[in-house]
Amino acid sequence: MTVRSSGTHPIHIEQDVVLARQLARKLATECGMRLIDLTKLVTAVSELARNTMVYGGGGDMDWQIIDENPRTGLRLTFRDEGPGIPDVKLAMTDGWTSGSGLGLGLTGAKRLVDDFELDTAPGKGTRVTITRWT
Numbered sequence: 066m067t068v069r070s071s072g073t074h075p076i077h078i079e080q081d082v083v084l085a086r087q088l089a090r091k092l093a094t095e096c097g098m099r100l101i102d103l104t105k106l107v108t109a110v111s112e113l114a115r116n117t118m119v120y121g122g123g124g125d126m127d128w129q130i131i132d133e134n135p136r137t138g139l140r141l142t143f144r145d146e147g148p149g150i151p152d153v154k155l156a157m158t159d160g161w162t163s164g165s166g167l168g169l170g171l172t173g174a175k176r177l178v179d180d181f182e183l184d185t186a187p188g189k190g191t192r193v194t195i196t197r198w199t
């Protein structure tokens with residue numbers, strides 16, 4: 066596996082979420098991702114970036130374009146140093162929200178990508194890594 070290119074995009078305000086979507090769209094296009102997969106990925110980015118902003122108090126989206134012959138992937142990590150998620154199982158339940166959302170962001174994002182990893186602990190922040198392969 067080789068990392069072809071990488072970078073970091075900050076997520077603090079609403080406009081950053083819009084820019085994160087645009088960046089993901091651009092990167093997925095560079096990867097040669099099919100439109101249907103690109104659309105799924107961008108939807109996942111919306112949800113995760115918004116969680117980073119709303120629940121995590123802001124953070125970053127790290128991105129990597131990965132070559133792993135014969136496939137290419139886009140890997141995105143949403144990370145914050147917010148309160149973390151005390152009960153991951155609950156948070157990964159369809160319809161559960163601690164706020165006023167629909168509670169479908171994490172579970173929805175998981176379904177829309179190939180790999181989904183959630184690493185969090187109370188007081189340690191949250192890190193969600195997703196990968197979509199071409």
Ligand SMILES: Nc1ncnc2c1ncn2[C@@H]1O[C@H](COP(=O)(O)OP(=O)(O)O)[C@@H](O)[C@H]1O
Binds near residue numbers: 165
């Ligand atoms: N980055 C985060 N930091 C802390 N808590 C989070 C984070 N992302 C998600 N959560 C918790 O997981 C719950 C479920 O998230 P999600 O499925 O996106 O639903 P919603 O955003 O509608 O609440 C949130 O209500 C919140 O309690």
Ligand SMILES: [Mg+2]
Binds near residue numbers: 112115170
């Ligand atoms: Mg959400």
